[in-house]
Amino acid sequence: MARANDLNGKRALVCGASSGIGRATAMALAQKGARVIALARTEARLVGLTDEINAAFPGEAGYVVADLDDRLALQGIIDSLLGEGGPVHILVNNTGGPPPGQLLDATADDLQTAFSRHVLAAHLLITRFLPGMRECSYGRIVNVISTSVREPIPGLGVSNTIRAAMAGFSKTLSHELPGGVTINNVLPGYTDTERLASLGESIADRTGKTLEEILERWVSNVPEGRLGRPEEVAAAVAFLASPDAGYIRGQSLAVDGGRMKSI
Ligand SMILES: NC(=O)c1ccc[n+]([C@@H]2O[C@H](COP(=O)([O-])OP(=O)(O)OC[C@H]3O[C@@H](n4cnc5c(N)ncnc54)[C@H](OP(=O)(O)O)[C@@H]3O)[C@@H](O)[C@H]2O)c1
Structure with a gap:
């Protein structure tokens, strides 16, 4: 693995790093x-x-086992992270997407769980890491959300709702955070991960179509003519985390192969 040095000396917490986009971002x-x-x-x-x-890169990476749904435990994890290794300069807010389904069929618990996992966990992490970022005059917060921020996706009712909340949260913070600490969003399109496979399987179960037919339909709407790779989304996150992106703030960058029609 060749190494660039743009982020030398920076410490990064990547949430949802055990698979897909989060893993590639790490x-x-x-x-x-x-x-x-x-x-x-x-x-x-x-x-x-x-x-x-x-x-x-020997000794450079570590991990924490944590459930973003459990904010009490997360508090303790944040305390030990800050106590052991100093400030966290880069925070990637990324976690599992809500299960598919119509919004009218969702329960209050479904919405509350998603709000807690996405918005409340991000709020806790940001507020706890901010003093260190401010002190170093370097902070990069990148939220992995979805293209549904701009164009809600049928059949992803809870997800569409929570992504919009995350986008509003992020834009608001972009006006509150101090200089040197930016926040931006990456909006993945159809990206080849376990999440996409499980969404495809659930549509296949519901409609009787094969997984191949569903994939074909998805790809037919993508000008690039293929699914995205997690590494392609990760590259956008890594750029927004870098010093070069210091004047980009409060933006949502789609990595969707050109699928979205909105400007
Ligand atoms: N793939 C796509 O096409 C696509 C498109 C648009 C948006 N997105 C969104 O982008 C994000 C990442 O997607 P992905 O495709 O990489 O998903 P993925 O492969 O399912 O990965 C999700 C990651 O989040 C972790 N996670 C889930 N629940 C968690 C919790 N309660 N606490 C801590 N970690 C948790 C999972 O690890 P553990 O299970 O080990 O905790 C895993 O590492 C999701 O929000 C997804 O909805 C994906």
Whole structure:
């Protein structure tokens, strides 16, 4: 693994790092020189990821097993992270997307769980890491959301609702955070991960179509003519985390192969 040095000396917490976009982001930030802490619930996968990074850059990556739904436990984890290794300069807010379904069929609990996992967890992490970012005059917060921020996706009722909340949250913070600390969003399109596979399977179950037919329909709406790769989304996150992106603030960058029609 070749290494660039843009993020030398920077410490990055990547949430939802055990698979898909989060995993690829952890790798991309490590390649740019950051010391990565990978967060998710599945320890075995985090061990695999950090072993891979540390094989290339010894001692540079660590992990924390955490459930973003459990904010009390998260408080303790944040305390130890800040106590052990100093400030966290880069925070990637990324986590599992809500299950598919019509908004009219969702329960209050479904909405509350999603709000808590996405917005409240991000709020806690940001408010706790901000003093360190401010002190270093370097902070980069990148939220992995969805193109549904601009064009809600049929059949993803809870997800559409929560993504819009995250986008409003992020734009608001972009006006509140101090100079040197930016916040931006990356909006993945159809990206080849476990999440996309499980959404495809659930549509297949509901409609009787095959997974191949569903994939074909998805791809037919993408001018690039293929699914995205997690590494392509990760590259956008890593750029927004870099010093070069210091004047980009409060933006939402779609990585969707050109699928969205809105300007
Ligand atoms: N893939 C796409 O096409 C696509 C498109 C638009 C938006 N997105 C969104 O982008 C985000 C990442 O997508 P992905 O495709 O990479 O998903 P993924 O492969 O399902 O990965 C989700 C990650 O979040 C972690 N996670 C889930 N719930 C968690 C919790 N309560 N606490 C801590 N970690 C948790 C998972 O790890 P553990 O299970 O180990 O905790 C996993 O590492 C999701 O919000 C997704 O909806 C994806």
